[in-house]
Every structure is written in C-alpha cells, then in structure tokens.
Amino acid sequence: MKKNIIDTYTSYFKKMIHNYCKMILEKYYIKDIVDEFINNYISYNFYDFYAPDSRVKSIMIQKNFENLKNTMNKETLYYKDEIDVNYKMFLYAKNLIEMVEYNNDLINEIILFKNTLVEENKEQNKIIEQEIKSAFERKDEFFSSFKTNDFYLDYKKTNIKNLYDTSLKYNIKFPEIYSNFAINKAYQRDLVNEQKIFACYYMLSFELLNDTIYCKPNKYYLLSFDYTIFSKDQKIKRLFKIIDNDLIKDRFIFKITYKEFKVMEKNIKEMISNGYKIALIIDDDFITNDKILLQLNMFYYIIINDEKYNFKELKDRTNIVVY
Secondary structure (H helix, E strand, O other), rough: OOOHHHHHHHHHHHHHHHHHHHHHHHOOOHHHHHHHHHHHHHHHHOOOOOOOOOHHHHHHHHHHHHHHHHHHHHHHHOOOOHHHHHHHHHHHHHHHHHOOOOHHHHHHHHHHHHHHOOOOHHHHHHHHHHHHHHHHHHHHHHHHHHOOOOOEEEEOOOOOOEEEEEEEOOOOOOOOOHHHHHHHHHHHHHHHHHHHHHHHHHHHHHHHHHHOOOOOOOOOEEEEHHHHHHHHHHHHHHHHHHHHHHHHHEEEEEEHHHHHHHHHHHHHHHHHOOEEEEEEEEEOOOOOHHHHHHHHHHHEEEOOOOOOOOHHHHHHOOOOEOO
16 A cells, blocks of 8 residues: 555545546536535545544535535626536535445435436446446445454553543464464564554554544544664654554544653654653653753653652643553
8 A cells, every 4th residue: 555544445435436427427427516515525524633433424524515515606706507407416425435234215316316317228227227336346445345253452541531642452363382482472573563563553453444434432542653664764764654644643542652762762752742642651760950951841641650759840740641
C-alpha cells in the first residue's frame, strides 16, 4: 500500500462515486456538482475534529448536504434539476460504497431511478448490476485483508475520557513444549517488536477508518513507539506512510519514556512539529527543574505511575494519564 489506509479509502471513495454517477446518470452527470458533495463529506466526516460523533454526526452530515444543495441552487450556476438529480445519485452511490451486506433492494431502487432518466435498457441494467456486485466484492476483499484471527487489539481504559491504552496481542496456539516465558521472550525481541508496531498501526488504522465511515463514537489511542526505528531509514519511511494522515495524527498518541526522549530528542521534536502527538512516560531518568518542566508543554499527555513517582510540580496538570 503506497498510502495510509485513510487516504487510500478517500481516493477510492471519490473514484467510485464518480464511476457510479457517470454510469447511472449518463448525460445528466455533472462532475463539478458531484465533486462538491464528495469534498463536503470527506472534509466534514474525516477532518472536522470539532464535529460531534455518533448519531449526531450522521444527522449533521445530512444537514450539511442539504445546506450545500440549497447554496448551489442560490448561486444558479446550474439548473435546480441538474443539482437535484446529481445529489440524489451521489447519495445512492455513497450508500453503495458503505453497504456492509449486498443489498438487492438498493440496487433495484437505483435501476428504477435510472429508468426515470433514460430509456430502459435491460441488457445495460444487467451489466450495471454486475459492475456494482464486482465492486462490492473487491471492497469486501480489501476490508477483509485487515482482519486476522492470529492477533487482536487490546484496549484498556485510562483516567482520560475516550482515551485507550492500545496494544497488539497474539491469539496463536503454541505447542505445549514451549513455556509462556519462552513465547513472551520471543515475542518481545526487537525485530518482532517492530513488526508488532507495524501490524498494530495497520489494524488500528482500519478500525479508525471503519469507525469514521459509520460515525461511531470518537476514540483516542495511546500506542507504543519503538524509538530505535529512527536509525533505520527504510523502516521509518514505511512507518510514516502508515500514519501520515491528519485523522490518524489526531487519534494516535505515541508513548515514549523520558530516557528515550533524551536519546532521540531531535527526532521526537520533529514529529511534534509535523503534527504528531507524543505522550511522555515519566521514568527513573526524569528530574524536575524549570527547563524540564517547560519542556513538558510540548507533550500531549504525561504518563505517570502515581504510586512510584510523586512530583508535586505535576499535580495541577490536566493532561496526566495515571497507571
């Protein structure tokens, strides 16, 4: 995958919306009108971080579409009928892309809509139905590629609302000859650790995409980050391809210890300047002085073991994650 999954999906969404609208509307298809609704949807649903979530967001998406349609009608760049028919087909196409199970009733409704615009052509309608079915199967295959029975994401609630400490767990049955100690030791090796991080980011990106498409409640994720990967040019490029997206940057918060920060301070600061959120774990290397306390302002969260460390200078901060 050349791009992260969010950008891959939004590019696919644009392409398929236009394909469906062109296929059904034929001479009534107006690309610029369809583009307006596509851009409105992607901008609001994926990148308006102040938008409400869940059911309220679904309602707001529909209201935004109606407001946009009314604005376009007032601007009189197009006839009302042109806007209405392209808007209606945009909604149909969006439903086709987002259907979880193949929906014959929806397909039949779209074919009937087409027949009100152009002369019915039963042979062509069969081709359209087959195109829709093939596209659904390809999308289903793509989404299925992110599902596995061998691993799963583990979410632990934190003291911060909607923030989850997230990690990848294995669900593999090993022969009894291997002890739990041996399995866990192998699982924690550097190379395996790197692969875990890649797999975790991929799987979580898919979960985030799915939640966003279907307007599920917003969640934010604390994630492990292997700072040694900065010394591996090809791997760090691969890693940033997975997470280089504004929605991902908003929801993923990467954990590093204070000791790791001291070693990779330049790289971490560069990540922050590029819009990534970093959570600093207080460890034995941490000390309090004016310079360090000022430095803490760059971190999105401060993670602290309340029983082990008791720094009074941190007590008034509202971004403390306690474990």
